[in-house]
Amino acid sequence: MDFHPTSTIITIISFIALYLALNKWAFGPLFGVMEKRRQLILEQMNTAESSRKQAEESLQEQKAALDQARKEAYGILEQARSTSSKQAEEIVQTAKNEADRLKDAALKDIESEKNKAIAALRTEVGGISVKIASKIIEKQVDEKSQEQLVDQYLKEVGSK
Template identity: 65%
Template sequence: MHFELTSFIFAIVSFAILMWLISKYAFGPLMGIMEQRRQLVLDQMNSAEQNRKQADSLLAEQKAALEQVRSEAKQIMEQARVTSGKQAEDIIAQAKAEAGRLKEEALRDIENEKNLAVAALRSQVSAMSVLIASKIIEKQIDEKSQEQLVEHYLKEVGGNQ
């Protein structure tokens, strides 16, 4: 193989020019695109990390809010139970008071009716006594017939009731 210096120098100069052209027009833009891609991937990774942190904080906030809502719901349920118990006690107390009032009113009515009945009975007994006395005076009868007459009128009074 024969080695020529001019061909060798021409090959090296051609190679150097080719390398310079490739690095200027191919490797430069390719490296710029690769750098942009690397930066884009880094930005996306940073953004994803920030989004994950934000999602974690939102999740924590939602858990806290959910726990607070549960606590408030439990408190409302307890308050409703206490309120309903108190209302039930109030209704029972009112019913007992009304029953007591009605009982007292009924007892007063019974007492009034009893007094009216006693008064009517006394009126009838007095009328009967007057009637018996007038009959006794009219007949002027002996003691035995007088007793029979009183018993007879008392039986009539007893039978009318």
């Protein structure tokens, strides 16, 4: 191959002209588009980073709200348990009071009936004693007859 200095100079001048033309009409707009694309990507990355931070903050807020809701639910359950225990104790106490009242009333009724029975028995014994005395006065019997008469009236009282 032969070396021709003119063709080398023409090639260098053509290359420089082509470079200048490409730099003016191709590289400039191409680099401008690439710079705009780089700015857009940076903005999107910044937006994504801020969105991620907001999402993390929102997640933390949601966790805090969930923890608060759990605490409130636990408090409500504890309050319900406490209330139900108190109501159960009140019901049991009311039932005990009612049972005591019914027992006292029954005891009073029993005592009253007992006193009525004793009074009735005394009245009846008094009447029988009067009858015995009147019969004894009427008959003026001896001691053995009197014992038989008393035994007879006691048997009558026992059968009634």
